[in-house]
Amino acid sequence: MTDAGGTTEAGSQRGAGSNVVGVSADTEPLHWPMAAVSAAETNPLRDPQDRRLPRIAGPCGLVIFGVTGDLARKKLMPAVYDLANRGLLPPGFALVGFARRDWAHEDFERVVHDAVKEYARTPFREEVWKQLSEGFRFVPGELDDDPSFERLRATIDDLDRERGTNGNHVFYLSVPPKLFPVTVRQLKKHGLAEQSEDHWRRVVVEKPFGHDLASARELNAIVSEVFSPEQVFRIDHYLGKETVQNILALRFANQLFEPVWNSNYVDHLQITMAEDVGIGGRAGYYDGIGAARDVIQNHLLQLVALTAMEEPVSFDAQSLRLEKQKVLAAIQLPRRLDLHTAHGQYSEGWAGGIKVRGYLQEEGIPPDSRTETYAAVKLDIDNRRWAGVPIYLRTGKRLARRVTEVAVVFKKAPHLPFASTATEELGNNTLVMRIQPDEGITLRFGSKVPGSQMEIRDVTMDFAYGGAFTESSPEAYERLILDVLLGDSPLFPQHEEVELSWRILDPIVNYWAEHTKPEQYPAGTWGPASADEMLARDGRAWRRP
Template sequence: MQRSGLTTSTEDSWRRVVIEKPFGHDLESAQELNKIVEDVFPPDSIFRIDHYLGKETVQNLMAIRFGNAIFEPLWNRSFVDHVQITAAEDLGLEGRAGYYEEAGAVRDMLQNHLMQLFTLTAMEPPSAFDADAIRDEKVKVLRSVRRVTPQDVDSFAVRGQYGPGVVDGEPVPGYREEPGVQPESPTPTYVALKLQVDNWRWEGVPFFLRTGKRLPKKVTEIAVVFKRPPLGIFPGGMERNVLAFRIQPDEGVSLKFSSKSPGQEMVLREVVMDFRYDAFGAQLESPYSRLLLDAMLGDATLFPREDEVDLAWQLVSGLLQAWEGTPAPDFPNYPAGTWGPEAADALIGPDRRWRRL
């Protein structure tokens, strides 16, 4: 490409390259790929595409946080108990065994899609709504995350692989029974990870990320779970409030809170205030069409930067080092059509529970 002159911009033309995720296979390969690409293109002509960032509901996360005075003051360790980020799929491999056997859940979803949702949730307010300011804040978050070493992986992460089960009332095979998969494959189809952010905003607030195949339904959600009131004056206890961003499907935002149930007794009941994107009466734009237009316009706001990609690989390197080359723990360890291995419930802790979406 370089020898043919296709990479050279002129006064009246530009050249840009769009590279699909995953960007590299691990930290070393990502850095090598960056070097190769930057030897040919200047940094402002390189667009690393992650279609999750093109979703309207992902961009709406920034609008809700920074465009409303009622949310940002609560967005910190004083009020938030924990955050759950879920990207669940009900499908299996769909003919992609060759790719998935090499990638697994960590490379396919955790290192890119979930890390992007995590940084947008945890970042500080940018000084301006432009590419450099937003990406600077995302990088600061990744630098603040406590590293998970291979020796500590069992305390911070859970891996799983689905066996035979039932999805939408139909029997489905286990991962190792899928065409093209090795009979004793150690590839994880599920991963849950606990992240700790060591900064003033989030110290002590865990972020739980999970993704998996052959779960009960296809859904992506960010749930900000608030602390309980300091004094339980009502009988029956009180549940935590939850602000949930539904990335897909049924795109929207919901707020769960407690209200008195009608009657003589003071009994609290959970209710939900719900906003759905279809209230705008417009069809949501394809994420790829939005991102490709941005690339043609030279707007890099929704594209991960080189240092951001490197830091995301650093955060999952401990998992990859600990899990690859070691025997899988009793795979398969969750039936298709369930919400993953039981060990994931222990990861989130005795006083918390995963949202059943």
């Protein structure tokens, strides 16, 4: 697998100590010499001489708080195994689970084993599992319990001696946001957040980071009391997707697109994240949060920033953040929120040929809930490149199909030297970057229909990741966890981006709470009628993916 920096992700290991073996999912074990250097110095993306070598984590451990939850079971633990299977973790890597369970280390090992067997992307290899599982430990306890954190500190000290983790540890907060403050304060109280020239400590915070601008600032102040900015990694798993990162490659590695990537040629942007499922068992989390806070504030606004940003001077973390922040700071809301936003709740309908219940009938949802399961907004970017180009965002549950895409819709040609009947149905040229599930890029343009007459019809040219590359793409959490272990932070939003996103969203959700109720839309459709009307007022229509 070759990543964006040109490095080959094959099985090897380089870190501190003696020679070690890394195992690739597709190759025999490889041996690499190890040097006593920091993770930053072993990152080939920062060393032109090492571009052919894989990005390998140095000696370190990962502590997962809330290790019994779905995120840890379905994503984090399988990602750790997949990294080990690809030879990207050190042989002494340690994984510590922390949760309210009366488990021994062997019980935790069995839980990880079952999760890996069910959800891992790469094949199960006994020799990889044996080496990895020797570093598993479990600490039972409560987040507000001092003895529990004393046991955690003793466990980490033991791992430093037994596994050679050298004091380098990541604390992954896979817990509800309301538990972030108590967790980080306990880490500080028990000396677990301190780092020095000899070792590092990092913390990973899952979304949502606050529920509005005020709470995001409050939470950031709490985290900043304990960790410095370079120690904090805010996870937006969408930024770890290969297809999201490919937006930057498409724009800045090709001369073809960038000259027309502006208001002179672009009519509007549409960004969609549609889900065909309901809330499932997430009623306790979802109700009161809603589609706008859950998706638009983070995923979709990050996609806007990547699509609309200027070319950075380099692809290091600071340069990327600077350009994304400029876009977010330039975003303006429409004056009429009643006309240029829409929100709804799914009602009973048909999904996949099955009759499904509405949101208000879901288990755990109050019958008078005003939480939206669909949200659509129109935004403008007040800068030279995008002035006059509207950006339409939409997300929803129980829609017609599952799809996430960024569509750049170009203006129509100013003059067509054809008979009116030849191009009556001709639409706008459109470049569509498909994030999931059919990852790839589609370009729509007009072409002559075979025959004796000049008849022009829209056609599509399609690029599919699965057909173009033999390498399988790593899961987003694989890339992001490895980046955290390396201290490589381009894909992690800092608090400035988070606060700018809340500045955009807060007026919208506040307006909805004070003035409107979500409109009902049947499950299995493309959302409420008000969302279609929002675009129709501008003479446009939503794409049907």
